[in-house]
Ligand SMILES: Nc1ccccc1C(=O)C[C@H](N)C(=O)O
């Protein structure tokens with residue numbers, strides 16, 4: 001019996017990053033031979049690599065940092081819906097789904113087709129998605145792509161509208177094997193006091 005689905009993208013040398021962003025690197029900087037007792041690893045990465053959350057400070061200098069976010073939102077009942085083959089998603093597409101009573105919504109767009117390369121085009125959220133989801137009571141949105149906005153967007157309309165409606169953002173989850181339905185989500189950020197986001201280990205557990 002499957003007790004959990006790992007929806008995190010593996011963090012490994014060569015993992016795709018935003019063009020021009022810091023490459024991911026893990027190295028043993030102090031070997032067992034050198035230290036006499038242990039291997040000690042060193043990690044270098046952009047926070048917006050693989051599966052991660054954005055804190056509002058990422059796109060708003062006055063915005064909250066990771067430690068100020070509400071941890072409760074990253075654990076609990078989440079609904080997975082699938083909306084494939086669209087260039088963008090807004091209120092119109094979302095209206096087709098029953099979202100009453102749902103706090104966390106994960107959207108499987110299937111638009112990041114080759115996980116070994118950074119995508120050139122993704123399904124993004126239109127401006128009216130944030131207002132519609134807020135009306136429905138959604139507080140966390142998760143997507144299977146690196147951004148909720150178009151990849152070349154500078155205005156980041158979806159990020160700002162979601163934030164204005166107090167909807168937290170989870171990006172880069174891997175939903176390729178996840179059937180639509182309800183699950184328990186766990187995707188906790190690290191206690192990075194100053195940070196604009198955090199990598200997360202995201203899992204879904206079937207409801208019992
Ligand atoms: N890391 C970057 C490097 C360059 C340009 C954009 C980004 C982003 O992270 C944007 C996106 N809004 C994101 O939250 O993932």
Ligand SMILES: [Zn+2]
Nearest residue numbers: 048053054171
């Ligand atoms: Zn991000």
Ligand SMILES: [Zn+2]
Nearest residue numbers: 054147148171
């Ligand atoms: Zn983002």
